[in-house]
Amino acid sequence: MGKSAKLSKTIDESTTRTEHDLLGEREVPIEYYYGIQTLRALENFKITGIPLAMFPRFVNSLASVKMAAALANSELGLLDKQIADAICGACKEIKRGLLHSQFVVDMIQGGAGTSTNMNVNEVIANRALEIMGHQKGEYEYCHPNNHVNLSQSTNDVYPTSLKIAIINSTDDLIEVLKDLVLAFRAKADEFAKVIKMGRTQLQDAVPMTLGQEFHAYSVTLSEEIERLNQNAALFLEINLGGTAIGTGINADPRYSELAVKHLRKITGLELKIAPDLVEATQDTGAFVIYSSAIKRLAVKLSKISNDLRLLSSGPRTGINEINLPPMQPGSTIMPGKVNPVIPEVVNQICFKVIGNDLTVTLAAEAGQLELNAMEPIIAFAIFDSIEMLKNGMRVLKHRCVDGITANVERCREMVENSIGLVTALCPVLGYDRANSLAQEALEKNKGVYELVLAKKLMSREELDRLLSPENMLKPQAKKRKPVKSSR
Numbered sequence: 001m002g003k004s005a006k007l008s009k010t011i012d013e014s015t016t017r018t019e020h021d022l023l024g025e026r027e028v029p030i031e032y033y034y035g036i037q038t039l040r041a042l043e044n045f046k047i048t049g050i051p052l053a054m055f056p057r058f059v060n061s062l063a064s065v066k067m068a069a070a071l072a073n074s075e076l077g078l079l080d081k082q083i084a085d086a087i088c089g090a091c092k093e094i095k096r097g098l099l100h101s102q103f104v105v106d107m108i109q110g111g112a113g114t115s116t117n118m119n120v121n122e123v124i125a126n127r128a129l130e131i132m133g134h135q136k137g138e139y140e141y142c143h144p145n146n147h148v149n150l151s152q153s154t155n156d157v158y159p160t161s162l163k164i165a166i167i168n169s170t171d172d173l174i175e176v177l178k179d180l181v182l183a184f185r186a187k188a189d190e191f192a193k194v195i196k197m198g199r200t201q202l203q204d205a206v207p208m209t210l211g212q213e214f215h216a217y218s219v220t221l222s223e224e225i226e227r228l229n230q231n232a233a234l235f236l237e238i239n240l241g242g243t244a245i246g247t248g249i250n251a252d253p254r255y256s257e258l259a260v261k262h263l264r265k266i267t268g269l270e271l272k273i274a275p276d277l278v279e280a281t282q283d284t285g286a287f288v289i290y291s292s293a294i295k296r297l298a299v300k301l302s303k304i305s306n307d308l309r310l311l312s313s314g315p316r317t318g319i320n321e322i323n324l325p326p327m328q329p330g331s332t333i334m335p336g337k338v339n340p341v342i343p344e345v346v347n348q349i350c351f352k353v354i355g356n357d358l359t360v361t362l363a364a365e366a367g368q369l370e371l372n373a374m375e376p377i378i379a380f381a382i383f384d385s386i387e388m389l390k391n392g393m394r395v396l397k398h399r400c401v402d403g404i405t406a407n408v409e410r411c412r413e414m415v416e417n418s419i420g421l422v423t424a425l426c427p428v429l430g431y432d433r434a435n436s437l438a439q440e441a442l443e444k445n446k447g448v449y450e451l452v453l454a455k456k457l458m459s460r461e462e463l464d465r466l467l468s469p470e471n472m473l474k475p476q477a478k479k480r481k482p483v484k485s486s487r
Contacts, residue, residue: 017137030136033102035122035144041115045106048380052103052116055383057172059103060095061164061267062120065157065240066148067091068263073150076252083142086128099123107380112373113158121148151251151259153243155281155371162379163235164267166290169386170232174225177297180393181222183401188215196321196411197418204420210321210406213311217304224297231286231293236271238263239280245370246278284364284372287382294385295357301392302350305343308400312340321411325403342400349392356381417447424466429457 016027019036026036052059067088074084093099102123105115121144126136128148134141142148149157192211197204240263241256243249248256256273264271274280314320330339359381363374372378415421419441422434425448429437437455441448452458458466 033123037118045109058165061161063091063094071262072259086131090127117154160238184218206423231290234286242277246281291360298350298353353385416449421448
């Protein structure tokens with residue numbers, strides 16, 4: 001066996017290998033591709049129970065960065081080609097989804113991501129050793145630090161990988177968002193002729209169509225596609241080659257440009273080196289802006305979920321303009337009750353995303369001098385938000401929006417009985433007459449529609465024409481002069 005590790009037998013006869021680091025020696029089960037530093041991180045950071053493997057985009061991005069580094073170091077003559085090829089082979093396997101179970105460190109960790117970087121270095125080194133015909137732990141042939149981490153530091157590898165992973169995760173998020181936008185748009189078309197009352201401050205406002213309401217949801221969500229793309233583009237600027245603090249110490253002067261060139265080819269992204277690597281190593285401003293963008297999406301989703309719960313409230317004593325598809329019984333004590341559980345769970349997801357945004361903000365502010373050591377919580381918060389939003393939007397589309405139906409007669413009834421109807425009649429009847437109608441309707445508990453007909457201010461045909469869905473969709477020119485109000 002090599003100098004760095006040796007096989008041994010524990011009391012229970014399971015095979016281990018002995019590895020050593022700065023703090024001493026430890027026994028690592030022989031089947032594990034990770035090594036001693038990952039083992040220590042497992043013991044030290046029992047925090048969330050959510051390992052790096054839960055975010056495969058991040059794992060694959062780390063492998064991409066290690067592959068680009070190996071290619072650059074080999075091209076510069078700093079890394080033996082056989083070792084570089086083995087490292088690249090291990091990275092390709094990881095990017096295909098293999099060995100992901102070996103990425104075990106908790107997402108929240110001290111050390112600015114060093115444990116994550118070493119988890120990756122050790123897995124790649126041990127798999128590269130196997131590719132070259134050696135045993136795991138024979139690090140004299142391929143060392144996690146000397147070879148896999150050559151010309152690198154956690155301080156440029158971790159943020160670079162994180163940025164690539166967020167860009168790719170944003171693509172996934174946007175695809176789900178587009179599906180939800182299309183679902184609301186389909187409902188807008190379906191409800192295009194359903195007349196209803198619009199409301200402001202929870203009070204009757206003016207007539208509109210249910211289709212207009214749902215179309216507004218599709219538009220407001222579609223705006224977030226552009227915002228997400230714009231903010232994700234900020235991550236194309238990376239600090240790879242800056243090593244520890246941005247000075248590039250322990251790296252060849254040509255390394256940074258060469259590594260980024262290879263990384264562009266591997267990822268297919270138009271990555272570029274930051275103009276000031278010292279600044280880029282300590283700055284987390286792009287994460288703050290991006291986090292605010294996904295928070296904005298969450299705020300909009302939560303507002304829409306609130307609306308769906310209100311519009312479906314009842315069924316007998318609420319607004320009850322729409323029916324949400326029943327998903328499960330709503331009470332252990334009240335027979336027949338069905339709750340709006342899907343909008344409710346989306347609300348809760350959005351609350352968590354909003355909280356994650358505050359976490360990112362505080363972590364970014366906590367940076368000190370030449371490094372922000374809080375990047376692991378930034379990574380976890382952003383990935384957590386993206387995953388929850390993806391899952392929440394899928395559930396909202398498939399288990400709620402797609403199955404929404406309109407209570408057409410209920411919508412029409414509330415329009416005809418609403419005081420707010422007078423606003424739509426103002427251009428014809430005049431403000432004073434409309435105001436008098438509103439007061440009388442309130443005092444006598446009658447609908448404006450009913451009073452207009454009773455007072456013969458308009459014929460039923462004129463009234464229905466004015467309130468027809470096609471006339472609710474856009475401003476209309478006056479067809480007749482307003483009636484003067486009586487005093």
